[in-house]
Amino acid sequence: MAEKKELKFEEALGKLEKIVEDLEGGELSLEESMKRYEEGIRLSKLCSKRLEEAKKKIELLLKSEDGKFLTKSLSEEEVGRDRS
Amino acid sequence: MKPDLFTEAPKSAGQKKVYSVSEITRDIQTLLEDQFPEVWVEGEITNLTSSAKGHTYFSLKDETALLKCALFSSSGRRVKFKLENGLKVLCYGQISAYAARGEYQLIVELAEPEGLGALQLAFEQLKKKLEKEGLFDPKHKKPIPYLPDRIGIVTSLSGKAIRDILKVIGERFEESHILIRDVRVQGEGSAEEIAKAIYDFNAFGKVDVLLVGRGGGSIEDLWAFNEEVVARAIYASKIPVISCVGHELDYTIADFVADVRAGTPSMAAERVVPDKTELLETLEDNTHRLRSALLEKVTLLSERLRAQRESVLFRQPERLFLSHEQRLDDLTSTLKEGLSRWIQIQAERIAVAKTHLKHLSPRASLEREERTFLHLFKNFSQRMTQTVREAESHFLIQVGKLESLSPLKILSRGFSVTYGPTGELLRSAQSLLVGDHVRTRLDEGSFISRVEQKD
Numbered sequence: 001m002a003e004k005k006e007l008k009f010e011e012a013l014g015k016l017e018k019i020v021e022d023l024e025g026g027e028l029s030l031e032e033s034m035k036r037y038e039e040g041i042r043l044s045k046l047c048s049k050r051l052e053e054a055k056k057k058i059e060l061l062l063k064s065e066d067g068k069f070l071t072k073s074l075s076e077e078e079v080g081r082d083r084s
Numbered sequence: 085m086k087p088d089l090f091t092e093a094p095k096s097a098g099q100k101k102v103y104s105v106s107e108i109t110r111d112i113q114t115l116l117e118d119q120f121p122e123v124w125v126e127g128e129i130t131n132l133t134s135s136a137k138g139h140t141y142f143s144l145k146d147e148t149a150l151l152k153c154a155l156f157s158s159s160g161r162r163v164k165f166k167l168e169n170g171l172k173v174l175c176y177g178q179i180s181a182y183a184a185r186g187e188y189q190l191i192v193e194l195a196e197p198e199g200l201g202a203l204q205l206a207f208e209q210l211k212k213k214l215e216k217e218g219l220f221d222p223k224h225k226k227p228i229p230y231l232p233d234r235i236g237i238v239t240s241l242s243g244k245a246i247r248d249i250l251k252v253i254g255e256r257f258e259e260s261h262i263l264i265r266d267v268r269v270q271g272e273g274s275a276e277e278i279a280k281a282i283y284d285f286n287a288f289g290k291v292d293v294l295l296v297g298r299g300g301g302s303i304e305d306l307w308a309f310n311e312e313v314v315a316r317a318i319y320a321s322k323i324p325v326i327s328c329v330g331h332e333l334d335y336t337i338a339d340f341v342a343d344v345r346a347g348t349p350s351m352a353a354e355r356v357v358p359d360k361t362e363l364l365e366t367l368e369d370n371t372h373r374l375r376s377a378l379l380e381k382v383t384l385l386s387e388r389l390r391a392q393r394e395s396v397l398f399r400q401p402e403r404l405f406l407s408h409e410q411r412l413d414d415l416t417s418t419l420k421e422g423l424s425r426w427i428q429i430q431a432e433r434i435a436v437a438k439t440h441l442k443h444l445s446p447r448a449s450l451e452r453e454e455r456t457f458l459h460l461f462k463n464f465s466q467r468m469t470q471t472v473r474e475a476e477s478h479f480l481i482q483v484g485k486l487e488s489l490s491p492l493k494i495l496s497r498g499f500s501v502t503y504g505p506t507g508e509l510l511r512s513a514q515s516l517l518v519g520d521h522v523r524t525r526l527d528e529g530s531f532i533s534r535v536e537q538k539d
Contacts, residue, residue: 008229008231009231010229010231013367013370016367016371016374020370020373020374020377023373023374023377023378023381024377026377026380026381026384028381030381030385030422031422033378033381034378034422034426037374037375037378038429040370040371040374041371041374044367044370044374048367051364051367054257054259054260054261055259055261056258056259056260057261057262058250058262058264059261059262059264060241060264060266061236061263061264061265061284063284069284069287069288071263076250078241079246079247079264
């Protein structure tokens with residue numbers, strides 16, 4: 001199951017859409033239908049999880065003199081204001 | 085000839101002013117520089133060479149004359165386009181003498197191509213060069229992720245572009261993680277800063293798409309995005325780049341190299357994140373369709389089962405009673421088992437999900453959906469049981485009907501049937517021989533008798 005976590009959102013959504021199509025086609029056996037259904041629900045949850053866990057964050061990427069990167073949080077008020 | 089000319093012309097060495105070569109050259113130099121301190125000269129470039137120190141030497145020619153020119157590197161930096169043999173140009177500068185070679189030349193301070201503007205020509209030249217190198221080739225274009233985990237932006241923190249980008253991302257997918265590298269987007273050195281920021285993001289690595297651009301302005305304002313360093317940095321980027329420079333009608337070199345060109349910063353923001361509301365709707369729609377498709381499938385199967393049983397019952401009643409009944413039992417129990425196993429699996433998954441939920445963010449909606457589904461399944465299961473029960477009673481009625489039609493029923497009215505020696509039903513005595521044993525069946529019980537005599 002670990003490798004499934006690497007599944008990109010669009011891939012998961014694409015697979016889900018394909019499963020829905022297959023199921024709606026009605027050609028599958030009952031057992032196969034249930035298998036696909038379960039896979040579909042798993043993909044659907046994966047997608048919802050990705051959407052629900054997203055967090056708003058705006059940061060400035062800075063580089064220190066020794067070449068290390070650091071980030072600094074920005075509020076939206078600090079952005080787009082001419083500070084000259 | 086006038087005699088005074090003769091008297092003045094020849095002079096002895098003693099009366100003459102004698103220059104050294106350096107002296108006369110210096111005087112000529114002064115004369116030339118005083119006379120032509122600022123001139124514009126128009127001509128076609130020829131004999132173009134450049135030195136290791138970055139100075140450029142060439143001649144300007146027209147139909148009948150040639151003028152040597154020198155463009156020293158300090159002035160050369162101001163010339164944005166590339167000098168080429170055959171190019172018609174306007175050069176501005178000072179006429180001077182080059183003492184070491186006894187030549188006079190134009191010290192060029194500015195050069196402009198004839199016809200096109202200098203920047204426009206520079207743009208065309210660089211575009212042609214990079215195109216030839218394959219930097220614009222579609223085969224190098226990287227796909228843009230559908231839903232990026234982190235978005236990198238290279239622009240000025242005080243510009244209008246960043247405001248537009250943040251606004252549009254906020255409208256479409258507010259919960260985005262954005263990292264900004266603040267750079268100057270115009271003026272001396274800005275191209276280098278932009279290029280460096282792109283390399284920095286690649287070294288940093290944690291973003292999966294880059295927006296590079298600025299708001300609208302004049303061609304001079306946008307110039308950094310027409311510089312080769314920026315084009316090279318975009319081309320070298322492992323992270324896909326969306327360019328967004330100026331307005332929709334502004335095309336820069338950066339736009340040609342970028343994996344995707346967006347007309348404006350707002351359009352780039354629209355391209356970089358999907359609309360969350362739409363996405364949620366798509367997801368919900370698919371999940372809903374998934375469930376109804378499965379329910380429909382099971383309903384369809386149960387109906388087909390019933391239809392098949394009924395048709396078999398009528399077509400071949402005497403043979404298929406038992407096997408059919410058995411099949412019905414089998415299917416019913418398989419279905420019941422399957423459903424209860426399914427419900428159990430669902431229940432277990434909910435239990436697992438619940439413990440997860442305690443640790444993770446509240447995902448109440450998912451759980452609710454799961455419960456709704458479980459409820460649906462229970463309903464279905466009940467409906468299925470009822471369907472089977474109905475089918476069973478229907479089946480029993482059919483059995484009763486068939487029984488009343490059965491020939492055996494006649495026996496209860498006092499009739500009997502007799503079977504021959506090989507067990508066949510006897511309709512005629514013709515085939516019987518004296519001494520054959522026959523079996524007679526009554527309503528209750530049967531007996532064997534021997535044929536004594538045939539009539």
